[in-house]
Amino acid sequence: MGDLAQADIYGKLPEILAISQKMNSERDLGPLLDLMAREATSLLDCDRASIFLLDREKHELWSQVALGSDQILRFDARLGVVGHAVTTGETVNVGDAYRDPRFYNAFDDTSGYRTHSLLAVPVRNQRGEIAGAFEALNKHSGTFTSRDEACLAALASQAAVAIETAQLVGSLRRSQDELTQQNGNLLREVERHYSTHGIICAGMRMQQIVRLIERIRDSSVSVLITGESGTGKELAAKAIHYSSARSRKTFVALNCAALPDMLIESELFGIEKGVATGVESRIGHFQKADGGTLFLDEIGDLSLPAQAKILRVLQEQVVERVGGRSSIRVDVRVLAATNKDLVAEIGKGAFREDLFYRLNVIHVHMPPLREIREEIPLLANHFLSEYGKESGRGPMRFAPEMVRSLAARDWPGNVRQLRNEVMRLAACSSGPVIADDYWEGQWQTVPPPARRPEPAAAPSPVPRGTLKQAIDDLERRMIVDALQTTRNNQLQAARQLGLSRQGLINKMKRYGLG
Numbered sequence: 001m002g003d004l005a006q007a008d009i010y011g012k013l014p015e016i017l018a019i020s021q022k023m024n025s026e027r028d029l030g031p032l033l034d035l036m037a038r039e040a041t042s043l044l045d046c047d048r049a050s051i052f053l054l055d056r057e058k059h060e061l062w063s064q065v066a067l068g069s070d071q072i073l074r075f076d077a078r079l080g081v082v083g084h085a086v087t088t089g090e091t092v093n094v095g096d097a098y099r100d101p102r103f104y105n106a107f108d109d110t111s112g113y114r115t116h117s118l119l120a121v122p123v124r125n126q127r128g129e130i131a132g133a134f135e136a137l138n139k140h141s142g143t144f145t146s147r148d149e150a151c152l153a154a155l156a157s158q159a160a161v162a163i164e165t166a167q168l169v170g171s172l173r174r175s176q177d178e179l180t181q182q183n184g185n186l187l188r189e190v191e192r193h194y195s196t197h198g199i200i201c202a203g204m205r206m207q208q209i210v211r212l213i214e215r216i217r218d219s220s221v222s223v224l225i226t227g228e229s230g231t232g233k234e235l236a237a238k239a240i241h242y243s244s245a246r247s248r249k250t251f252v253a254l255n256c257a258a259l260p261d262m263l264i265e266s267e268l269f270g271i272e273k274g275v276a277t278g279v280e281s282r283i284g285h286f287q288k289a290d291g292g293t294l295f296l297d298e299i300g301d302l303s304l305p306a307q308a309k310i311l312r313v314l315q316e317q318v319v320e321r322v323g324g325r326s327s328i329r330v331d332v333r334v335l336a337a338t339n340k341d342l343v344a345e346i347g348k349g350a351f352r353e354d355l356f357y358r359l360n361v362i363h364v365h366m367p368p369l370r371e372i373r374e375e376i377p378l379l380a381n382h383f384l385s386e387y388g389k390e391s392g393r394g395p396m397r398f399a400p401e402m403v404r405s406l407a408a409r410d411w412p413g414n415v416r417q418l419r420n421e422v423m424r425l426a427a428c429s430s431g432p433v434i435a436d437d438y439w440e441g442q443w444q445t446v447p448p449p450a451r452r453p454e455p456a457a458a459p460s461p462v463p464r465g466t467l468k469q470a471i472d473d474l475e476r477r478m479i480v481d482a483l484q485t486t487r488n489n490q491l492q493a494a495r496q497l498g499l500s501r502q503g504l505i506n507k508m509k510r511y512g513l514g
Contacts, residue, residue: 012151015043019155023162027169033063036159040136043155044119044148047138051123051159052082054132061086061132073107080104085120085133091153094118095143119144123156125164134159199232199239200382203374205367209236216362217243222314224359225337227366230416233337234297236364240335241293249292254285256306257298257491264306266322269313275323286319286330293333299359300340300351301495310334311355334359369411369418376407379415383422384434396426399435476511479504483513 019039026032033051040049052061054077061082062074077083081092084102097103097115108115117139123132134156136144199210213236216223223240225233234253241251259267270284285294296302302310313319314334318327336359345351369376380398388396398406411417425434482493494504507513 012043012147016151016154016158019043020158020162023158024165026162027166029163029166029170032162032166036134036155036162040134040152040155043151044136044144045140046117046119046136046144047140049134049136051163052086052133052135053123053163054086054130075104075106081118082120082133082135085122086130089122089124089130091122091149092118092120093144093149117143119148119152121149121153121156123160123163125160131160131163199235200379201375202378203372205372206375209364209366210239212362212364213239213243216240218245219362220244220246220333221361222333222359223335223362223364224342224356225335225364225366226342227337227339228368228414229339230414231366231368232415233339233366234295236366237293237295237335237337240364241295241333244293244333246292246333250289251293251295252285252289253295253297255297257301261303261306264302265309268306269309269319270321270324272321272323281321284319284321286313286332287328289332290330291332293335296334296336298338299336300338300342300345304350304352307352307355311352311358314355314358369414373407376411376418377403379418380406380422383419384426387423387426391426393426394432396429396432396434399433402434472511475507476513479507479511479513 022035022039023032026035036051037049041047050063052063054061055074059077060074061077075083077086081094081097081100081102081104083104084090085092092102094100094103095117097118098105100118103115103118105115107113115137117137119136119139121134122130123134125131134152136148136152139148199206201207201210217240223237225236227233237253238251241247254267256264266282266284268284268286270282270287271279273279273281296310313330313332316327317331318329320327342351342356342360346353346356380403384396384398388394406418413420478497479493482496483490486492486496490504491501494501497504499507
């Protein structure tokens with residue numbers, strides 16, 4: 001750029017700065033390109049101006065055909081005066097376009113426009129790479145001057161930053177739109193999977209449960225879900241949540257039996273920083289579920305102090321963190337589940353009667369699988385289909401005699417056990433059809449078919465010795481039997497015996513069973 005051009009451009013600096021401010025405030029690429037074209041046309045006093053952007057993958061230049069147009073013009077990046085500016089990185093000023101061998105007149109031929117003078121300057125991004133070119137056509141008074149070259153070059157340097165920013169914003173918006181769409185699709189899939197549509201049922205009892213869940217979908221009352229282990233209590237809780245108006249809010253599940261008493265309160269209500277050495281502040285499950293649903297599984301195993309605090313939350317809709325001094329308001333629907341007889345627990349003094357009535361506004365009982373044998377074929381085929389999809393093995397099926405054999409068994413572990421056994425059979429099968437002979441030999445983990453109860457055995461003779469020795473012997477045998485039944489799970493064995501876990505441990509030490 002010559003000294004004269006540098007001196008002349010100072011008179012245009014206020015206009016260039018004003019144009020730069022306008023460009024930097026526009027975040028949409030289409031309107032930004034229109035703005036640049038209009039402002040450059042006015043600044044250089046010419047017929048028209050255009051921005052051409054470089055597509056590196058296709059090695060093409062593209063531009064909008066006209067201001068405000070969605071039509072895109074594309075051509076080889078090596079063609080024309082603009083292509084020369086992009087390829088060489090040089091400013092090209094042509095006084096008579098049709099006399100210049102670099103001029104590409106195909107656009108004039110198709111549009112009827114007649115190009116006389118032409119000015120093109122490369123556009124470089126912040127990394128110094130050529131990202132396109134700025135072109136101006138037909139100066140109103142003569143040809144483009146060196147001052148015009150300097151002005152368009154200054155404008156091009158500002159345009160590069162604005163274009164890159166607009167492209168980045170556009171990319172972020174597209175990513176956000178894609179994420180929003182994906183999240184919406186995932187939410188709809190979760191709702192479909194976990195709502196009542198996800199409950200596999202054919203018989204009347206399960207259909208009645210589905211209808212009950214659908215009737216209470218618009219309510220926020222507490223629900224108590226009872227049933228043996230493995231009957232699908234959490235599935236019922238999720239169906240209640242994902243069928244309700246709270247479905248787009250959080251579903252939080254907590255297994256009350258899996259936490260020691262000392263941690264229950266901090267898990268449920270949260271804890272303040274500094275309550276103990278190294279303790280950081282964290283929110284509890286009630287706050288995590290604010291606006292949504294909190295599922296308290298095995299609520300019958302909660303201590304009485306924890307029950308009292310849950311009752312307060314249900315009554316007042318506020319929580320207090322451990323070590324905190326202020327109340328925090330929450331909006332939570334509580335669903336609780338248990339495999340215990342809470343009425344019997346109330347009689348023992350192990351469960352609060354007032355909490356029971358607070359939770360038992362709606363009662364959903366999940367029947368054991370042995371009482372709804374009509375569901376077994378449908379469930380087994382569903383789990384088999386699920387395995388085929390997840391494993392990529394394709395469609396699989398049970399032989400008819402296998403379905404009858406499945407339906408004839410008691411399944412003490414209920415739906416959970418049925419699912420695990422179907423997955424095991426499918427994983428070990430050599431073909432797409434699973435027949436009854438797969439149970440021969442290695443399938444001894446599957447419970448045998450239901451049998452008639454054996455006649456009661458004759459009472460055993462009264463043991464000899466002192467009363468204390470007889471009681472100790474009986475207690476020892478009961479502990480051994482409970483541990484064998486629960487596969488040495490001390491917590492479950494203690495529950496079976498009506499002891500605390502520590503009480504069981506003490507007795508095991510006493511009898512040398514530790």
